Amino acid sequence: MRIFVTGATGWIGTAVTGELLAAGHDVVGLARSDASAEKLAARGATPVRGTLDDLGTIKDAAADSDAVIHLGFVHDFDRFADSGLVERSVVQTVADTLAGSDRPFLFASGVAGLTTGRVATEEDPSPAVGPDSPRGGSENLALSYADQGVRSVALRFAASVHGIGDHGFVAELARVARERGFAGYIGDGANRWPAVHRSDAARLVAIALDRAPAGGVVHAVGEEGVAIRDVAEALGQSLELPTRAVAPEDAAAHFGWIARFLALDAPTSSALTRERYGWAPTGPTLVEDIAAGGYLPGA
Numbered sequence: 092m093r094i095f096v097t098g099a100t101g102w103i104g105t106a107v108t109g110e111l112l113a114a115g116h117d118v119v120g121l122a123r124s125d126a127s128a129e130k131l132a133a134r135g136a137t138p139v140r141g142t143l144d145d146l147g148t149i150k151d152a153a154a155d156s157d158a159v160i161h162l163g164f165v166h167d168f169d170r171f172a173d174s175g176l177v178e179r180s181v182v183q184t185v186a187d188t189l190a191g192s193d194r195p196f197l198f199a200s201g202v203a204g205l206t207t208g209r210v211a212t213e214e215d216p217s218p219a220v221g222p223d224s225p226r227g228g229s230e231n232l233a234l235s236y237a238d239q240g241v242r243s244v245a246l247r248f249a250a251s252v253h254g255i256g257d258h259g260f261v262a263e264l265a266r267v268a269r270e271r272g273f274a275g276y277i278g279d280g281a282n283r284w285p286a287v288h289r290s291d292a293a294r295l296v297a298i299a300l301d302r303a304p305a306g307g308v309v310h311a312v313g314e315e316g317v318a319i320r321d322v323a324e325a326l327g328q329s330l331e332l333p334t335r336a337v338a339p340e341d342a343a344a345h346f347g348w349i350a351r352f353l354a355l356d357a358p359t360s361s362a363l364t365r366e367r368y369g370w371a372p373t374g375p376t377l378v379e380d381i382a383a384g385g386y387l388p389g390a
Contacts, residue, residue: 280320
């Protein structure tokens, strides 16, 4: 298959691109810089220069492909609403382009905020509806095209997609810890984040491309919930720093933009995904990656 991938040189996208190339697919990757284009070409993929704002480029690449995997996102948490509008525009463009073709459209989504007070599952609908909601309500928008001839599939990734070299949420916690002189957590730190190793997440994307039906939802979750206090203690041991609590009223000042996510309790199951697709995570756990030095400077 000829597969158009946005975010192809990102943290998850790099691993997904490797899975697709290894399976014999032709990968066309959106590249926002010459360096990204060179990286894709060196791996055997075809780069297409452009950004997520270049809707014409995205439309043309989608139209010329057998499938689209949308993993790109504008990670500007100071302008999160604007990032959501960009996301919605990209999803709308791809879905409109693929309508009536029955071609696969897999897109990145998340698990935060699915439920409160219990473990979230694949059967829980996203509460984000409309352009002003998180990620622009793009999951519900894309899945609405399942009855319009698009094999749209939501790829719900755990809050932490970890591995050596991760530069996401846990890397930010490590940076704050180094800056503040201790590894912190909010309150009692009992709230939980789901986690998955990057290799396991990429393998699941390739499986979903082959097998997930229109309107399908898959949970890339290897660990249902890792207590944030355990994450902080592992970071403290790795960075040789003390670990301590931060009062909820001081969290924003201490942690910055990540405070809004750090306090979430979002345990999430992937039982249905494992049962339906035979997916079994085999990579290291989040704490194991931290202990292995994955969040030390230069990792």
